[in-house]
Amino acid sequence: MFAEQASDYTINRIPYRARYKVKFDGSQSELEATLLKFLKDLEAILLDQDEPIRENPIENRYELTAILNEDLEFSLLVYWPNDEQSPIDITFDLDSPDPVELPIDDVFLNPAKDVFPEIQLIYNFLTRPKITTQKAKNRPDLRKNYEWIKNHRHEYRGRWVALQHGELLADAASSRELVQQLNSTAQTLLTVVY
Amino acid sequence: MILQFADGEPFAVGATTYLYAPATDQDMSDRIQLPIVFELSEATDVLAVVDTGAPYSILDPLIAKQIGFSPEMTLERTAVTVRGVKLRGSLIRLSTTLQAEVGENLTIDSTTFIPDSEEQWNQFPSFIGQAGFLERIRFAIDPNTNTFYFGAP
Numbered sequence A: 001m002f003a004e005q006a007s008d009y010t011i012n013r014i015p016y017r018a019r020y021k022v023k024f025d026g027s028q029s030e031l032e033a034t035l036l037k038f039l040k041d042l043e044a045i046l047l048d049q050d051e052p053i054r055e056n057p058i059e060n061r062y063e064l065t066a067i068l069n070e071d072l073e074f075s076l077l078v079y080w081p082n083d084e085q086s087p088i089d090i091t092f093d094l095d096s097p098d099p100v101e102l103p104i105d106d107v108f109l110n111p112a113k114d115v116f117p118e119i120q121l122i123y124n125f126l127t128r129p130k131i132t133t134q135k136a137k138n139r140p141d142l143r144k145n146y147e148w149i150k151n152h153r154h155e156y157r158g159r160w161v162a163l164q165h166g167e168l169l170a171d172a173a174s175s176r177e178l179v180q181q182l183n184s185t186a187q188t189l190l191t192v193v194y
Numbered sequence B: 001m002i003l004q005f006a007d008g009e010p011f012a013v014g015a016t017t018y019l020y021a022p023a024t025d026q027d028m029s030d031r032i033q034l035p036i037v038f039e040l041s042e043a044t045d046v047l048a049v050v051d052t053g054a055p056y057s058i059l060d061p062l063i064a065k066q067i068g069f070s071p072e073m074t075l076e077r078t079a080v081t082v083r084g085v086k087l088r089g090s091l092i093r094l095s096t097t098l099q100a101e102v103g104e105n106l107t108i109d110s111t112t113f114i115p116d117s118e119e120q121w122n123q124f125p126s127f128i129g130q131a132g133f134l135e136r137i138r139f140a141i142d143p144n145t146n147t148f149y150f151g152a153p
Helices: A028-041 A104-115 A140-152 A175-181 B061-066
Strands: A003-005 A016-024 A053-056 A061-069 A074-081 A088-096 A120-125 A131-135 A160-164 A167-172 A189-192 B014-017 B019-021 B031-039 B043-058 B076-082 B085-098 B102-115 B126-131 B138-142 B147-151
Touching: A016 A028, A016 A104, A028 A061, A028 A074, A028 A088, A028 A104, A061 A104, A088 A104, A140 A160, A140 A167, A140 A189, A140 B014, A140 B019, A160 A175, A167 A175, A175 A189, A175 B061, B031 B126, B043 B061, B043 B076, B043 B085, B061 B102, B076 B102, B102 B126
Parallel strands: A003 B043, A189 B043, B043 B102, B043 B126
Antiparallel strands: A003 B076, A016 A088, A016 A120, A053 A061, A061 A074, A074 A088, A131 B102, A160 A167, A160 A189, B014 B102, B014 B147, B019 B031, B031 B043, B031 B085, B076 B085, B085 B102, B138 B147
């Protein structure tokens, strides 16, 4: 085994999450009022009714947590930096304990666009990870690249190499130096040789 | 060449030759290494070590940046210990393709660890690990022909 989970971390269930971001051109108090009204209109349940917005000193940000839809059991975490800069960079994380096919546009995005017209999707991993297949192209280059590594591994020991069709395009002491030498890494095999 | 269950259903959709060679400077034995395409906004071919003991797949941080990784893609912050050194980094989901020489390529939305520090990762290769990748597929090897078979459950 090469790598293991650090002892002070555990493998948590990897979340099913969608992330949106938007910039808010207003004051902190205006943002708080806008968010609370938005969540009220969504009929979201605030996790802490008395103090819905809290400062997280570890992450240096303000946070607001709510259950967005009780039936679908997914939660919303909204956070933004506490650095007083404007515009305010807001992140919306929608989390679910299990993969679900959410009508996310209806439940969240379309109402959010009414309040934050510029809101942008960063990623949507609320669904189960996809596995797909596609017919393979003929790849004679794979074996040629292996042959090159087998034939030159002692000569290039510890070096990063870029190979294409069994030919050396570039070599370097680090992956950074290697990539800097290449115009593109597409269709190019990158590896360190031992 | 593709393996089958007793009822004729295919076990694997694709197969590829693997490189069997040391993968790090401290490796005393050979390791199974496969051509993998990691893809975000761009894609690149990487020779990755198969490690069923690794908690996650791990992608070289520089190559991750090369294909479009940015910190806001992070699903979780976590850490792994590599050769006694604790490395902090980000877990992300990205498209990871096993490339077939025979049959079909298999693309998985895999959960992959991107170390923060390029310097600390430096001379290590990329890995495909158990959680978030190998646990989601079928696989078998033929050491006589250095063939790695893979399929979707």
